Amino acid sequence: MKNSILCTFLFLFSIVLYAQDDPVNSDVKQASNEVKVNALYMVIGAVDLTYERLLNEESGIGLNVFLPFDDDIKDDIDYYISPYYRLYFGKKYASGFFLEGFGLLSSVKENTLALVGGDILVNREETVTDFALGIGLGGKWVTNNGFIGEVSFGVGRNLFNSNEFNNDFVAKLGISVGYRF
Incomplete structure (x- = not known):
């Protein structure tokens, strides 16, 4: 009789101990997709939309399009398309301070100037497409409901078609709002 009570007690005790080994949040799945719009660019007359896929708690890849x-x-400028990789340093999942490496494919209008008889005339307008590589930094804040606020800045250098009329450098600036799902 003592052995059966002891065995039953040990069995129940081991079940309780086994249940305590499971993490509290093991069933909680982290959202890994984000969509954002750059509110700063909306004010000045452009749409800048971003999609980001979070790879883990400290990194993500994304793409933003400027029109x-x-x-x-x-x-x-006609448009730019910019893929990026971010490394996050915050305490929450994929948020806080971040460093970014990006590429930027852009199409800009270039006016070729000609000097005729001492007067400067616009000779022609052509579209120049270039690709830049750059780095950036910023901060991201995420609410418990998934709403996002983000501030970012980046600078890069054009690699191919830079000359005296086209800028060698590109810049990205953002005050964005969005949603994580």
Whole structure:
């Protein structure tokens, strides 16, 4: 009788101990997709949309697309497409301070100037496509409901078609809002 009570007690005790080994949040799945819009660029006349896929708690890859809708901005740039990789240093999952490496494929309008009789004339307008590599940094804040606020800055250098009319450097600036799902 004592042996059966002892065996039953040990069996129940081992079940309780086994149940305590499971992590509390083992069933919680982290959201790994984000969509964002750059609110700063919306104010100045362009749409800058971003999709980011979170790889783990400290890194993610993404793509952002810039399309101007204001005529003043369309006179300077047609579009840019920028893939990136981010490394996060925050305490929460894929948030906090980050470093970014990016590529930037852009299409800009270039005016070729000609000097005729002392007057400067615009000879022609052509579209120049170039690719830049750059680095950036910023910060991301995520609420418990998945809403995102982000501030970022990056600078890069064009690799192929830079000359006296086209800028050698590119810059990315963002004050973005979005959602993680």
